[in-house]
Amino acid sequence: MRIKYNYTFIYIASGLFFLILCLALILTCFSPKPPYTSIAGAREAIAASRYKKTNKYLPAEYARLIETYDSAMIKWKCENEKFLLKRNYAEIKNMADTIIVSAEALSKKAVTIGNNLDSLLRNEFKTIEEHISRYDTIFSIIPVPAELTEKYTRGKLFYLEGRSAFVNNELSRAFEKLQQASKICREATSKAKEYLVSYFDQYDNWVKLVDDALKTSARRKNYVIIVDKFARNCQVYFSGKLKYTFEAELGPRWIGDKRHKGDNATPEGKYQVIKKLGPKQTKYYKALLINYPNEEDRKRFSDEIQNGSLPVNSDIGGLIEIHGDGGKGFHWTNGCIALKNRNMDNVFRMVSVGTPVVIVGSTKKLTELFNLE
Amino acid sequence: MKKIFGLGLLALGLAVMLSGCGKLPQADIDAATAAIDSAKMAGANVYIAEEFVAIEDSLKSAIEKIEQQKSKMFKNFAEPVKQLQEVKMLAAEATKKAATVKEQVKQEVQSALGEVTTMVAENKDLITKAPKGKEGKAALEAMQSELGVIETSVAEATTLFDSGEFMTAKEKIMAAKEKAVSINTELKDAIAKYTRK
Known part of the structure; x- marks a missing residue:
C-alpha cells in the first residue's frame, strides 16, 4: 500500500517546530542570567565566616547575614514565578554581593575578636588563678567571716564553669563565666583584705605589749611566754632572751580578741599563769591556767553589753589555758593554746605561777607576713 | 479541522517539552x-x-x-x-x-548530679561525725558554707537538667563536683590528722 504524504501538513508542522524552537532559544538568550553563582558565593562566604566564629563573637551581625541570605532566596523564588523575560535578578545579585563583602568583613572582625578574646581569657584566667591562689594561701588559713567564704566559693565555681567552657571552645561563655568569677573573687579578696588590715590596726599595741614584757623579763630575770597567733607559735623567753619556740594551735576563730564564751577565740592581751594543772587535773595532758578574763577584758565585755554589741545574757567565759594534746595540725581549741605534749613538758617545767603570758595577733607587720598588693 | 487540531497538539507538545522537562x-x-x-x-x-x-x-x-x-x-x-x-x-x-550524644550527656549529668548529691550528703555526715564540742566544730563552719554554695549549684544544675539543657547543666555540675571532691578530701585529711593523734 502506498503511503500518501500530506506535504502541506509536514511543512506547517516543521515550520511551527522551528518557530517554537527559535522562540525558546530567543527566550533563553534574552532571559536574565540566574544569580546562582552570587547566591552560592554568599552562602559559602557565610559558611567561611562561621568557621571564623562570627556566629559566636558577632551573633547579631551573623544573624543579619542569614536574614539577608534568606530574603535573597525568597526574592529569587518570587522572580522565578514571573514570566522568563520579566524576571529581574539584579537586586538578588546585589544582596548576595553585599553578603559576600559583609561576611568577609565580619570574618576579619571575628578573627580579631577571637585573638583578643583568647588573650583576654588567658589574662583573665591568670588574674583569677592569682586571686584564688592568694586567697587560698592567705585567707584559707585565716578564719574570715562565713559570708566571705561563701562568696569566694561561688566565685570559684564560676571559675571552674568558665574553665570547662574554655576547654569546650565556648569562648564567649567562658568569658562571661570568668567575668562573673573575677567580680566575685575580687570582692571576696578585697573584703578579706580589709578584714585583715583592720585586724592589724592593733599592731602597735601588740608590739608595745611584747616589748614591755621582754623588758620586764630582762629586768627581773624571769620567764615570759609570748603567743604569736599568726606565727602559730608560743615563744618562751628568759631574761628577755628567746629560749624556745614551740608550735601552737588555737581556737578556730582565732582572729580577734575573745569577746564571750563559746566564740572559739583566743584572747589577746597581757595575762599571767594563775594555776599549774598536772596530768590528773586536766584532760589535756598538762595545763597552765591564765587569768582570763583580766580587768581589761571585763571592762570591754561590760562596755559591749552596755552598748548592745553583746546580748545581756552573754557570758564572758574563762578557763583559758596553755595545754597539751596539740600537734593536730589545725586550730581546734575553744580559745586555749595547745602545744605538743613534749613541748608542754618543757614549758610546764620552766614556768611557775605568776609567769607573764602575752598573747598578740602578730609580732610582725602585716606587710612582712603577706604581700596583699 | 483535523489538521488544525493536529498542529495545535504538536505545538503544545513542543512547548511542554522545551519549557517543562523537569518537574x-x-x-x-x-x-x-x-x-x-x-x-x-x-x-x-x-x-x-x-x-x-x-x-x-x-x-x-x-x-x-x-x-x-x-x-x-x-x-x-x-x-x-x-x-x-x-x-x-x-x-x-x-x-x-x-x-x-544527648543521651550520653544526659546520663553523664544524671550520674554527676547523683554523685555530687551523695558527696554533699557524705560531707555533711563527715562534718557531723567530726569531733564535737571543743574539737573542730567551728573549724568546719567554712566547709558548711561552701557546701551550701555547692547545694545551690546542684539545684541550678537540676533545673537546667529538667528543662533539657544538658550541656549547660553538665558545665555547672562538673564545677560543683570538683569543689565537692576537694572539700571531701580536705575533710577526710583533717579527720585523719585528728584521729592519728
Missing part, C-alpha cells in the same frame, strides 16, 4: 526539610552542631540549584534531587547520632 521535586524538598527539622528536634544543633550546620548548608545548596533550574528555560532537577536525598539520609543519621 519541581517538591516532595524531595519537603522530605529533606522534615529530616532536618527532626534532627534539630533531636538536638543535633546542640550536640553535633558542626555536623548539623553542614547538613543545613547542603540543603541550602540544593535549594539554590533548584532555583537555578527554575530560572532556566530547559529545567533539569536531577542533581539537586540527588543532593536532597543525600541531605535526607545525612539528617536521619544526624538525628540518631544527636540522640545518642
